[in-house]
Amino acid sequence: MQIKLPSKDRTVYMYTLEGRDQVNTSLSSNVPSSRVAFAAVHVVADPLADIDPSSGGAIDWDATLAYRRYLWSLGMGVAEAMDTAQRGMGLSWESARELIVRTGGEVRGPEDKFAYGISTDHLDDEHPYSREDILDAYLYQYESVQPVVGTPVVMASRALARTAKSSDDYLWVYSRLLDQIDKPVILHWLGEPFDPALRCYWGSSDTVRAMESCLALIESYQEKIDGIKLSLLDKDLEVEMRSRLPEGVKLYTGDDFNYPELILGDDKGYSHALLGIFDPIAPVAVRALAALDAGNRQAFLDTISPTLPLARHIFRPPTMYYKTGVVFLAYLNGHQSHFRMLGGQESMRSVIYLADLFVLADKAGVLIDPELAASRMQLFLQICGIG
Template identity: 45%
Template sequence: MSHLDLPTADGGLKRYELSGGRSWARPASPLTSRAVYAAAHVIPEVGADNTPGAPAVLDWERTLAYRRELWSYGLGVADAMDTAQRGMGLDWSATQELIKRSGAEAAAVVSSGAAATAGKSVRDLLACGAGTDQLDLAALPAGKAGLDAVIEAYREQVSLVSGAGAKVILMASRALAAVAEGPDDYLYVYGTLLAEMDQPVVLHWLGTMFDPALEGYWGTTDVGRATEVFLSLITDNAAAVDGVKVSLLDASHEVSLRAALPAGVRLYTGDDFNYPELIHGDGEHSSDALLGIFAAIYPAASAALQEYDAGNPDAGRAILDSTRDLGLHIFSAPTLYYKTGVAFLSWINGRQPGFQMVGGLHAGRSVLHLAKTFELADAAGLVENPEKAAHRFGQLLATYGVGV
């Protein structure tokens, strides 16, 4: 059994014995009970700058291998989203390349006929964020000219995602939040775009805990009023909306919104705190999922969905519940640094050579936070090789001065 001396809040150390890991089976056929996308992170080249403001230089082999790993467990991949550090280190140039490469990789998986993804389309395997982050906010004009500039930026990115064969996710836009003066401006921009779509898209409502620049999205800071605006947009354009991803970390709001959606419009939960009960459902409705936490817990998430598929919902819920404490910790405030926890688990499990992130975001969490992440991942059976993971983390702890 592997062990490690972990730091404590009082400046001391405690001996931690790892549990020994758990084996998670890959599905022998596609998952069917829920539509699920894991929002994947990106892995930088170890020799790249990787400091705040530096261009993102990705390790393409390992970044794409991570996506293949997710697909092998039957999960779809949500790419070029906030988990991939959109707006927090992943620049537009790297984003374009990521979308193109992920689309080609998804097409190759479809062609392979692998058991976990048999019969799936590229859109089933890959959904990518289309936003407006190529715009210079300081140069954005006011009024309708600004709104039209936002529309054109969205069009450029929608074309890129569609051209890669992926499902389009219309991401929340900092530029739109900056230029819009009220709900009508949001309805104008989104209504224009939805009328042009040749395939249904996912609408993304991202809360300020993930991005403070989105304060007042949908034209108001009142969540109830914002929900009315959001629902009116969906109702008026239901044929163009595959589903909505809501990341407000408010389970009661999601349950209410889910029940109010038009028939055929999915609710992809983005609630990384309350996903077990939201995916499980209330007996009448259940949520699908588009979650950053699923990139960290994907073997367990797949196992849970396999239980749902097999008609064992209580067993599926129990597996999801066993990961809840890890999700709560990784997404604890300041929530926007949750990506650090996803990359940390990728590193200790050998999916990337170093604990690095573009933009220097590997420094986004304290050593105490990482130690707790390590413990909770082990308790959930998500440390694949305890001895190797303990060795890796032990080396990092030493660089922090822990136990030295």
């Protein structure tokens, strides 16, 4: 099968699909046992909603919830209303709350692993707030989605990053929040590449010093913390932090550049996973994790490593726009009927970027139906004036 694709030099070349099939071969539908794995999941926009464009957009609830059921059917956990769902980039708090409640209502039992993000994003980005205001904002969001069954993910707060004068302010807010939440949480340290507004989180631009502050909190509240999702794209720092976590506290890798080796681990430990890239590569990821469950470390690497060039392309700088690539793959794979996003974010990556994504997805073996994917890619290029 061949398709004409544009290249960086403005010429068009003929690409022959490899048809590499990792998706439908020996697909496991069991929940991974050796690692806890969540996909941070995207939302499907409603392209026919006649709304004010400045509102961000409307959600196609049927398609959005169907995708979550699909992930659970594979054995993949769902992390809801995280940054992959365009939290803070088109998804309002009101929509996030509805998303959490609706998805939580789809959980069938403990086999459907479910986590959901709480933050302070209903606060005005331009308004100055006190530590007490930020604490109250976190608690408001937490209480607004109770009694949803799942693990709260305490997302990094732009308001706190803007307000805090030192690490003491972070520790003050987080310690009082953990005092009042009645179930174990996952902390989330989202780095500047994903959100420039979170620069100097934990009170320092030096990530090693910031890590010390975060570890001090975890040490004091280990019984209230299931784990921490680390999204810094710094594998060495992740390995260091992982080695220093109290027993029973998990490190969930959010490193979409180095996840195979971090999940595989070494004789000193390994990372669990809460990854945006697990949204588009879920079938392959579950099959790789099944190999790891069986003790076959090489089969794990052989299965998941071909997805790494795709992931590094999707999350390349400016990393915050990775959601566009995730949604484009969902469109190519038939999980949604269109390539539209909340807030018009489909325009945040170039045509060349998306053409290269198509090639890397084929080479990674994540195209469920290569013929459908090729026809949708061709239609997209025609709309862009490339025939």
